[in-house]
Every structure is written in C-alpha cells, then in structure tokens.
Amino acid sequence: MSLDRRDFLKLSVAGIAIGAFPGLAFASSEIVKKKGQRVVIVGGGFGGATAAKYIRMWSDNKIEVVLVERNAKFISCPMSNTVLGGTRTIDDLTQGYDTLKKKYGIKLVQGEVKAIDSEKQKVMLANGHLSYDRLIIAPGVDFMFEQIEGLSASVADKSIPHAWKAGAQTTLLRKQLEAMPDGGVFAVSIPKAPYRCPPGPYERACQVASYLKNKKPKSKVLILDANPDVTSKKGLFMAAWKELYPGMVEYRPNAAVTKVDVAGKIAKTEFEDVKADVLNVIPPMKAGAVAAMAGVASVDGRWCAVDFLTYESKVHKNVHVIGDAVSAALPKSGHMATSQAKVCAAAIIELMQGQTPDQNPTIVNTCYSMVSDREAMHVANVFRFNAEKQAMVSAEGGGVSAQRSEVEGTLAGYWLKNIMNDVLM
Amino acid sequence: MKMIKQQILAIVCAIGVMLPIAGAQAETDKHARNLSASCAACHGTSGHSVGGTPVLAGMDKELFVAQMQAFKSGARPATVMHQHAKGYTDEEFELLGAFFAAQKR
Numbered sequence: 001m002s003l004d005r006r007d008f009l010k011l012s013v014a015g016i017a018i019g020a021f022p023g024l025a026f027a028s029s030e031i032v033k034k035k036g037q038r039v040v041i042v043g044g045g046f047g048g049a050t051a052a053k054y055i056r057m058w059s060d061n062k063i064e065v066v067l068v069e070r071n072a073k074f075i076s077c078p079m080s081n082t083v084l085g086g087t088r089t090i091d092d093l094t095q096g097y098d099t100l101k102k103k104y105g106i107k108l109v110q111g112e113v114k115a116i117d118s119e120k121q122k123v124m125l126a127n128g129h130l131s132y133d134r135l136i137i138a139p140g141v142d143f144m145f146e147q148i149e150g151l152s153a154s155v156a157d158k159s160i161p162h163a164w165k166a167g168a169q170t171t172l173l174r175k176q177l178e179a180m181p182d183g184g185v186f187a188v189s190i191p192k193a194p195y196r197c198p199p200g201p202y203e204r205a206c207q208v209a210s211y212l213k214n215k216k217p218k219s220k221v222l223i224l225d226a227n228p229d230v231t232s233k234k235g236l237f238m239a240a241w242k243e244l245y246p247g248m249v250e251y252r253p254n255a256a257v258t259k260v261d262v263a264g265k266i267a268k269t270e271f272e273d274v275k276a277d278v279l280n281v282i283p284p285m286k287a288g289a290v291a292a293m294a295g296v297a298s299v300d301g302r303w304c305a306v307d308f309l310t311y312e313s314k315v316h317k318n319v320h321v322i323g324d325a326v327s328a329a330l331p332k333s334g335h336m337a338t339s340q341a342k343v344c345a346a347a348i349i350e351l352m353q354g355q356t357p358d359q360n361p362t363i364v365n366t367c368y369s370m371v372s373d374r375e376a377m378h379v380a381n382v383f384r385f386n387a388e389k390q391a392m393v394s395a396e397g398g399g400v401s402a403q404r405s406e407v408e409g410t411l412a413g414y415w416l417k418n419i420m421n422d423v424l425m
Numbered sequence: 426m427k428m429i430k431q432q433i434l435a436i437v438c439a440i441g442v443m444l445p446i447a448g449a450q451a452e453t454d455k456h457a458r459n460l461s462a463s464c465a466a467c468h469g470t471s472g473h474s475v476g477g478t479p480v481l482a483g484m485d486k487e488l489f490v491a492q493m494q495a496f497k498s499g500a501r502p503a504t505v506m507h508q509h510a511k512g513y514t515d516e517e518f519e520l521l522g523a524f525f526a527a528q529k530r
Binding site: 054058335338339342343346358360361362363364366378380381382384395396397398399401405407408410411413414415417418419421422425 | 455456458459460462463464465466467468469474475476477478497504505507508509510511512513517
C-alpha cells in the first residue's frame with residue numbers, strides 16, 4: 001500500500017485533530033461554521049430557548065446563536081398536570097422551534113451533547129463539535145434514580161413514571177389512570193426540596209382527584225411527601241383537597257420513599273409499605289447531566305453556583321448556567337427560567353461588547369396551579385439582586401392568591417399562551 | 426486662528442460632556458428594558474400580549490404609572506398585579522412606563 005500526497009495530508013490533519021481532543025478517537029469537525037462572536041446554548045427548554053431569542057433580539061442579530069436540543073419539539077412542563085386531569089393533551093403543550101430559526105436566525109442543532117471542553121471552549125456532539133465564545137447551559141433537571149432502590153430510568157419509562165418532564169411519561173401516567181379500577185389508589189411521592197416546580201406535586205394530586213371524582217369516585221389519592229410539610233401554597237392546597245375532593249386526598253408528611261417493588265406497585269418508606277394501583281414516584285433531582293459534563297455542578301455535586309449579575313458559573317469562565325440547574329433561593333419554575341435567561345442574555349451582550357452588565361437585576365416569578373378543571377391559584381414574587389449577600393432576594397409584597405378562582409383558572413391559560421409565545425415566537 | 430482653536434476646544438468639551446450623558450441614558454434605557462422583560466410571561470414580548478392580559482406596548486406613560494400605583498396601594502383590585510407592583514419602586518414605575526410607552530402597538 002502506498003500513500004500519495006493527498007492521503008498523507010488527510011491523515012496528518014486527522015492526527016492533529018485527534019491530538020487536540022485526546023478523549024475522542026475521531027477527527028472532530030465544526031458542525032456549524034463559526035462566523036463571528038458566538039454563543040452556544042445547550043438545552044431548548046424555557047430557559048435556553050428564551051436566552052437564544054433574546055440574545056438575537058437585543059443584539060440586533062449581531063451575535064451568532066447556536067441552540068442545541070435533543071428533542072425535535074418543545075413541550076411545556078408547566079400545565080402538563082392538566083393532561084392527567086383531562087382538560088389538555090400533550091399536543092396542546094407542544095410547539096416547534098421553526099420561528100426561532102426563521103424569525104431570529106438561530107441555528108438549531110438537534111442532538112445530544114457528549115462532552116464539554118471548557119478549556120478549549122468546545123461542545124462535543126456525536127457528529128462533531130461546536131466552538132463557543134460563551135456557553136449557556138440550560139439543562140433542566142435529571143433524576144437521582146439511584147436514591148430509590150428498585151427504580152431506574154427504564155422502570156420510569158415503562159411502569160412507574162415520574163412524569164416530571166412533560167412528554168411520553170405524562171401520557172403513560174394518564175393511561176394508567178384510565179386503566180385504574182374504581183376504588184383504586186393513586187400514590188404520588190414527592191422528593192425533598194429543592195426540586196423542579198415546588199407546587200407541582202400538590203397540583204398533580206388535585207388534577208388526578210379531579211379526574212377520579214368524575215370517573216372513579218370511590219378511589220383515593222395518597223401523597224407521600226419527603227418534606228415535613230406542604231412546601232408551597234399550603235393553605236390553598238389544603239382547602240382545595242378538603243373542599244373539592246373531600247375524603248379522597250390524603251397527605252402524609254415525612255414520608256420519603258426509599259424503595260419500590262416494581263411488580264407489586266409497592267412504595268416503601270421508613271415507616272410503611274404502601275400498595276398502589278398507580279404509582280407515581282418523583283425521584284430526587286439534580287442539574288441535568290450537561291452541568292456535570294461542563295464541571296459546573298459544584299454545590300453538593302447537584303446544583304450550579306452562579307454570579308447573579310451574569311449567570312456565569314462560579315467554577316468556569318465563559319460558561320453560564322440558567323434555570324432549574326442553578327443553586328439559589330429562587331423557585332425552579334418555567335417563568336423563573338425565562339427571567340434568568342433574560343438577565344443572562346443582556347449580560348452576555350454587554351460582556352461581548354466590553355461593557356458592564358446591569359448591576360440591578362430585578363425579576364419576577366409567577367406559578368399558577370390548576371386545582372380543578374376550571375379553578376387556579378398562584379404564587380407571585382419579585383426578586384432583586386442584593387449586592388451584600390451576592391444573592392437574589394425576595395422583595396416586599398409577594399404572595400399567593402387570596403383564594404382559588406375560575407378567573408385565575410382562565411388567566412393561567414393565558415399565562416401559558418403568552419409565555420410560550422415569548423419563548424418561541 | 427485663535428478663534429478657531431477656541432471653537433474646536435468648545436466642541437471637544439461639549440462632546441466630552443455629552444458622551445457620558447448619552448452613555449448613562451443608554452444604560453438607563455437598557456435597565457428599563459431588562460426590568461420590563463420579566464413581565465412578558467403574561468403581557469407578551471415587549472408588552473405585546475397575545476391574549477387575555479392587557480397590551481402594555483404603547484400604553485400612555487402617565488396611565489401606566491397611575492395603574493401601577495393603584496395596584497400597589499390596593500386602590501385598584503387585582504388578581505396578581507398588586508403583588509408585582511409592591512415589589513417595585515416609584516422610580517422603577519417611571520422606567521417601566523417609559524419603556525412600554527415607547528413600544529409600537
């Protein structure tokens with residue numbers, strides 16, 4: 001076999017590439033040709049997609065944005081409990097990324113990130129890499145299945161769904177409810193805070209009860225909460241359970257599930273074995289895997305410490321983290337992720353132009369919870385940057401609804417419409 | 426010759442004074458824009474609601490500030506706005522009002 005000059009040249013180029021990425025045994029190439037200053041965003045949920053849109057919008061399209069997302073479409077997790085109740089379908093919560101591409105010129109790469117080299121500022125995918133000047137990771141949460149004996153990702157996919165990311169597991173849980181006999185037990189287990197969407201599990205209990213009340217009124221909803229008390233909107237949820245679903249919803253605090261018997265649908269806590277007909281175990285959570293790849297999950301190996309003026313990681317320069325993955329006294333919600341994304345987007349634009357970011361970020365969070373097919377209630381807060389504490393601190397005057405109402409049920413729907421539009425259109 | 430020099434000096438001084446002011450104005454405008462961005466979840470991007478909530482884009486500034494103050498004091502009953510309004514200062518109402526008033530409807 002003889003090598004001609006061209007082959008030799010190809011080989012040596014490959015050799016250089018392998019030398020540059022000793023971890024990868026293939027020649028890596030730039031997936032999208034880099035034109036100018038570039039931000040790569042990993043994760044196209046509420047946080048990541050918002051950051052993408054707002055960087056383009058606020059930089060007059062001067063900064064190049066590449067958005068990496070593994071799913072073909074966006075599915076809203078907020079309001080996905082209503083799929084269990086039956087007032088919405090997953091389709092109602094699903095939207096494509098087309099407008100982000102066409103209207104804002106965001107480059108979308110559908111794929112799974114394999115590694116992140118924060119020294120060389122490259123994100124590795126199976127088919128090549130993406131170089132960045134700044135990286136935003138918006139990885140959401142991943143589940144710590146290992147903390148519950150017997151549970152795993154595949155068990156969750158097949159028989160004991162968490163349904164804590166909207167999609168196939170939400171649909172599976174709804175099907176299990178439909179197949180449940182009247183007089184059956186639906187048990188939901190809640191992990192210790194912090195977890196994504198603090199009021200979400202209690203809202204879920206309401207949505208399930210709303211379905212059962214109409215279709216299978218002899219059934220029970222059992223809440224096994226690892227926390228010592230209801231973590232969000234306590235009075236409002238307690239009132240909803242008592243008044244809307246009397247005798248149906250039962251709440252047990254300090255009931256962390258440590259083990260499951262998959263075949264028998266049994267959840268084990270320190271104190272008891274709970275047999276259910278439909279078992280919905282929501283496992284403890286941590287920042288999505290991409291955070292660990294970037295080496296920025298520094299708080300208990302779970303969450304990411306950031307500078308709240310820029311959302312830049314405290315560990316690596318030029319790596320920003322937004323959304324549920326952030327370690328903060330801020331609720332892990334969709335609205336909060338978009339609020340953080342906008343602070344981060346504005347700061348990155350300033351930094352790339354050699355300017356100082358806004359020193360007074362002030363942001364809002366609102367979470368509506370649907371407690372029946374029509375009624376909702378909310379919690380709303382403004383959060384301000386406190387320079388002394390280097391933290392976001394809740395401002396005066398926030399709080400929850402005076403009572404649940406149909407007006408707020410309607411407004412919750414409009415919230416979803418407006419926020420989906422703000423994120424994706 | 427001396428006259429021209431003085432004139433140039435005056436112009437240079439004027440620019441020197443104006444630039445920081447223009448810079449400060451731009452910073453204030455951006456801060457107002459950033460403040461308003463959190464409202465978009467319910468009122469749409471830059472105040473362009475797509476349904477159910479009031480459109481804030483193009484809203485008269487005086488009216489805006491008056492509404493925010495009424496939410497804050499409780500004079501105007503609300504489902505949620507009283508809680509947001511209490512989190513902001515009067516100066517911030519002015520900034521937010523100027524931003525939304527400047528958005529095309």
